[in-house]
Amino acid sequence: MTDTAGTSIDAGRTPTGTVRRPALSPSRAGDFKQCPLLYRFRAVDRLPEKPTKAQVRGTVVHAVLERLFALPVDERLPERAEALLEPCWRELSAEQPAWTALFTGPDDPALAEWLGSARRLLAGYFELEDPRRLEPEACELLVETELDSGVLLRGYIDRIDVAPTGEIRVVDYKTGAAPRAIGEGKALFQMKFYALALWRLRGVVPRQLRLMYLADRQSLSYTPDEAELRRFERTLDAIWQAILRAGRTGDFRPNRSRLCDWCDHQAFCPEFGGTPPTYPGWPEPIAPDETPLDRAD
Numbered sequence: 001m002t003d004t005a006g007t008s009i010d011a012g013r014t015p016t017g018t019v020r021r022p023a024l025s026p027s028r029a030g031d032f033k034q035c036p037l038l039y040r041f042r043a044v045d046r047l048p049e050k051p052t053k054a055q056v057r058g059t060v061v062h063a064v065l066e067r068l069f070a071l072p073v074d075e076r077l078p079e080r081a082e083a084l085l086e087p088c089w090r091e092l093s094a095e096q097p098a099w100t101a102l103f104t105g106p107d108d109p110a111l112a113e114w115l116g117s118a119r120r121l122l123a124g125y126f127e128l129e130d131p132r133r134l135e136p137e138a139c140e141l142l143v144e145t146e147l148d149s150g151v152l153l154r155g156y157i158d159r160i161d162v163a164p165t166g167e168i169r170v171v172d173y174k175t176g177a178a179p180r181a182i183g184e185g186k187a188l189f190q191m192k193f194y195a196l197a198l199w200r201l202r203g204v205v206p207r208q209l210r211l212m213y214l215a216d217r218q219s220l221s222y223t224p225d226e227a228e229l230r231r232f233e234r235t236l237d238a239i240w241q242a243i244l245r246a247g248r249t250g251d252f253r254p255n256r257s258r259l260c261d262w263c264d265h266q267a268f269c270p271e272f273g274g275t276p277p278t279y280p281g282w283p284e285p286i287a288p289d290e291t292p293l294d295r296a297d
């Protein structure tokens with residue numbers, strides 16, 4: 001489809017030439033809700049962002065938990081998780097120069113401290129549940145589905161547990177240092193997104209959405225219902241329509257809030273005296289809609 005300004009708005013091509021449609025992910029939908037200009041910087045301009053130690057730690061802890069569940073049930077012990085931590089860090093950081101740049105080298109005392117904080121998160125996980133008593137159906141699962149309105153949803157789910165009775169539980173690990181009060185609304189939005197995607201894919205509303213706050217060593221469980229997910233579907237439709245409208249015109253407005261403190265793009269933001277780059281038009285969506293760092297909040 002092409003709008004009156006001649007901007008392609010509904011299709012992109014992967015490097016192999018196959019068409020890949022733009023999709024809505026919980027992270028990018030959250031960005032647009034928070035600040036349309038932030039959405040543009042991330043999803044359209046794809047401006048680089050510096051990873052934080054907390055984000056990278058979250059990604060590594062998620063990877064450790066994924067590998068833990070790949071072990072035989074009896075071996076899913078705290079010491080095995082701890083033993084997975086440093087190899088996971090070395091392996092993942094080897095592909096990410098920006099991650100290794102967070103530390104001066106393997107002997108940096110800050111690295112030892114950071115690994116210690118990751119160990120505490122893993123210990124927090126074991127306080128919340130015993131992985132020997134679980135057999136997840138999937139970890140780090142990519143889900144993609146299309147709503148009746150044509151909106152394509154795409155996202156990664158940390159873990160799905162399915163009971164012998166068929167009831168589905170969606171689990172999300174929270175590793176960030178942000179207080180729960182700030183992150184909770186965002187986390188529930190993300191969980192409803194996954195619940196809706198699974199409902200559309202499998203025809204079953206997940207029985208439980210479980211957020212596990214590893215730093216706080218607390219979990220929050222939530223039971224969605226069909227009426228609520230239908231309302232949420234309308235919300236996502238409205239967000240996507242607003243994104244497309246902004247995408248046609250390039251009119252992505254800044255929305256200043258206290259969350260600007262965490263925004264990497266103040267130098268380009270008019271709210272902070274900056275000028276955005278020239279609008280490149282609606283993107284060729286060749287990059288993933290979410291990065292591992294998005295999933296590690």
Ligand code: SF4
Pocket residue numbers: 035037038254255256257259260263264265266269270271272
């Ligand atoms: S600094 Fe604030 S207003 Fe500006 S783009 Fe970032 S989040 Fe939006």
